[in-house]
Amino acid sequence: MSINLFDAALGIEGSEPVEINVGEDFTLSLRTAHTGQQVVAFSAIEEKRTLDSLSVYNNKKLSESARETALAEINAAYAKALLQSLCTEDSKAEDIEGAAKLISDLAPNPRLRVYRQIGILSGVVDENGSPFPSTKSSKTKKSTNG
16 A cells, blocks of 8 residues: 555645636636645745745845835735646636736735635635645545646
8 A cells, every 4th residue: 555645644635626706807716625745835835925025024125115016026926826826727827817916916905815715715724824724634646626
């Protein structure tokens, strides 16, 4: 018997993908089941956003304008990477791009609420934003829905 350690420790069993509409123009399909490797990739995206943002906040040489620009670029890259990592193959690249732009252009509080809702719908965070609430040993060899 062979067990994929990442799937056993990190895999998330979910149901069918969830279709979401972002704004009026973009439809995405969020995966709800995730392999261990997909969870690792999601974690890396989260860590990159955190470290990049801290680097900007801690850089005392940046002007306020430069800081705002850098944080906007980090948020835009994060929104795109987040959606790319959580959407199924049924989601069109142009819908991911457009949805990421709409989300990253939101003010901070609404943007964070949208990120949390994406995480909740896809099963990678709970209502409080804590990661991996439904982590269970996955018996699938790969993600069952994209």
